[in-house]
Amino acid sequence: MQSEQFVDRHSGICPNDMSKMLKTIGVNSLDELIGQTIPADIRLPKKLQLPAPMSEHEYADHIHDLSLKNQLFANYIGMGYYDTVTPAVIWRNVFENPVWYTSYTPYQAEISQGRLEALLNFQTVITELTALPLANASLLDEATAAAEAMTLFHNTRTRAQQQAGVNTLLVDKNVWPQTLSVLKTRSVPQGIQLLVTDFATFDFSVPVFGTILQYPDSNGEVRDYTQFVEKAHENGCKVAVAADLMALTLLTPPGEWGADVAFGTTQRFGIPMGYGGPSAAYMATRDEFKRDIPGRIIGISKDVHGKPAYRLALQTREQHIKRERATSNICTAQALLATMASFYAVYHGPDGLKNIAERIHTYAMQLSAQLGMFGFNNLNSTYFDTLKIELSKGVSVETIKEKAQQRKINFRYFVSGEIGISLDETTTETKLKSIIALFAEVVGKQHEQALPTVNNDVIPTNLQRVSAYLQQSVFSNYRSETDLMRYIKKLERRDISLAHSMISLGSCTMKLNAASEMLPLSSPHWGAMHPFAPTEQAEGYHLLFEGLKSYLAEITGLPAVTLQPNSGAAGEYTGLITIRNYFIDKGETQRNVVLIPASAHGTNPASAAQAGFKVVVTACDENGNVDVADLKAKAEQNKDVLAALMITYPSTHGVFEVAIHEICDIIHSNGGQVYMDGANMNAQVGLTSPAFVGADVCHLNLHKTFAIPHGGGGPGVGPICVAEHLAKYLPQHPAIDENAQYTAVAASPYGSASVLPISYGYIRMLGAEGLTQATEVAILNANYLAEKLKDTYGIVYTGATGRVGHEMILECRHFKGSAGITETDIAKRLMDFGFHAPTLSFPVHGTLMVEPTESESWAELDRFVEAMLAIYNEIKEIESGTADKTDNVLLNAPHCEFEIAADEWSHPYSRTKAAYPLEWVKDNKFWLQVGRIDNAFGDRNLTCSCQC
Structure with missing residues (x-):
């Protein structure tokens, strides 16, 4: 009997619901819908070749066995990475809590x-x-x-x-x-x-x-x-x-x-x-x-x-506003x-932090003193936690390495022959004595069981801190686990997450982050590995890396992969640097122009500028597609200096452009490379691919398409996949090869390695058919919402057959003239229904971009539709004069808890209309703690730290 399939848990749409949705859309089958959505000439000719899908239980056993291939040594390597103790109350209530991640x-x-x-x-x-x-x-x-x-x-x-x-x-x-x-x-x-x-x-x-x-x-x-x-x-x-x-x-x-x-x-x-x-x-x-x-x-x-409230300050600095003029592509x-x-x-508070630091420092002094007795000289005269040990006469580095290996200890080994020892929060007397015993054995000496007494602080007075820190009450109020747990839960109740409702953000793919994908991250066999530990100690990680890279290569059609970039924008930058390295190696250093459509994500031009390229913007036509004539003219105009085109597919406007092959051919015929922004890969996987479309480079947002959680704004992972001719130009890392030709784009060789098991698990549990089904259902859900909302809001752009991809843009611009309502007002009113807003004013100002993902159920989609239609009717009430032009539920939204519960109520509409606009809202009301926030006041009076 077949075990339960993970895809049935990942996808929110059951077969009975699917048939009803297809009928609403006006097609007879999912295949028919996909055929109307994706141009036939870019459909993959065969299925993805991936391992058979695992059940959740099978995957749990597999990833556990893989983790045990990572050997846990005591790490004293340092170099910016140190073992630490995560308080269980934080691990349990934040790291493992879907409201936070x-x-x-x-x-x-x-x-x-x-x-x-x-x-x-x-x-x-x-x-x-x-x-x-x-x-x-x-x-x-x-x-x-x-x-x-x-x-x-x-x-x-x-x-x-x-x-x-x-x-x-x-x-x-x-x-x-x-x-x-x-x-x-x-x-x-x-x-x-x-x-x-x-x-x-x-x-x-x-x-x-x-x-x-x-x-x-x-x-x-x-x-x-x-x-x-x-x-x-x-x-x-x-x-x-x-x-x-x-x-x-x-x-x-x-x-x-x-x-x-x-x-x-x-x-x-x-x-x-x-x-x-x-x-x-x-x-x-x-x-x-x-x-x-x-x-x-x-x-x-x-x-x-007038109530204090938090917000993102100085938002106009964001790269999506400034584009190529941005100060960063972050x-x-x-x-x-x-x-x-x-x-x-x-x-821990200030006293607890200082106590941890003093303990580390004291152990470092004791270790220095003891090793000095054995003839091992600490070359650092002033230090905090790290010793640089000069070996005793006659002692070789190889001997130290051998003894350390036997005791499962990692040190840092300098090229010049010294040993680096960095202590940390997890260092105990027992661990310290193990280090001392190792060095004593090497020189054939006995050592006292008691650690040496140290009285003199090696930090000079002028370098010792005398100023107080963290005196604000938040750093003294939560000493017990009970108090901290309650503080965490208090903050948790003030956030909407996927644990509450659908987050319909276009271009951000807020899909299910399955518990089976997340649970392995709690294992120390993934968490306690030092990035510069010997590779043979991390066999489990490297088997996972090789598997994941091979899967991503198969999915994208691009054979060479680096996992090093630790965000999507970092992936963009890495792809462009790879292209840059390629042209430099070919002797075509003059190729410094990147063509970018006007509709592109703001990180595209920002990344291009950071990578040293000149940005030339190409136009979009009235249907939101790349204006092929303008693209061709600018490609030919810059043919001698053209480096690349950056293009998102399906487009940022949410459609599969039929001219994509022609677009890629234009770039290639003029000497450039095609860089595909992988933000919308959730509409490609299993149906088409960057390579099949014509791309040479693609970055992937693992925190979007491949299920790594967004975490309130990170972590993200942005690996890039490249064609064979670009493989040797990918970034390298000094920890792996000190003489590498190309330098690094991140601090560690494999970027944010510990969250890669999430994407690995997502692929292993879905398999080829499950991944393809996820893509198809994402497209189904988007077209269902488009069908339900097209006659009220209207859909700004559709493809050649009238379909959208996995996301759509809702028209909201005309409401400002008719009712004085903007897309921001709609976004704030959605909060009263318990929903996070879609993407505001991107890529088209005055609109909302919606992406439902494949993880949401038919019932949740319909709740969102009901909320949007209710808001539409509220706008119509303003237009007709039934609702007041200046004192209405939209302009006053969101309605916070203390306002609803106040003794005074001066609005012309009822409290019920404000707080419970639809009956089902009563069943799971998300109560807000603040009303609409004054953004301008926050920028004029910038305060960015705790005040008490």
């Missing part, structure tokens, strides 16, 4: 107050520990954060520096090697020269616009940068510092000795190493950079009732991990 980026602030508060706490932690006044709500990883700091400094050069052509960035030789690799990748396309040298001997005889330092440095030494920073500022040079947050509880923070930017990782604040990620990077700056800092900033504003960040790090700080 399935929520969307908090663009709709009124229904995102919980995660916004958690992220504001994160920003507060960063500003307090770095002593810099402004922080963002996370970046991708430490290495790419360094690159963002470099770009920020380059963008903010003085006029004199720009006129003089000052394009050199000073990088201290003792930054992490992975940071240097990413800086090399990101600097070249921007025309930035890197000068890598010892900061202490640099005399500023060479003009530099900025510098990157490490604190403590890559060797573990804590350097005093005070005089250097003063001299840098005297010479017009800005200073960015990669700072260890845990160390900053004991060390003088960068803001107090003059740094302009501090950046780094929050991984050791309770986030597992996960073979390299995900973990939240941070960036803090001076206030003068508030218009230039990349990423999102959470700010405090007020709602229409889209996805690491919100879920930033949230966990913030709760870690809330749980």
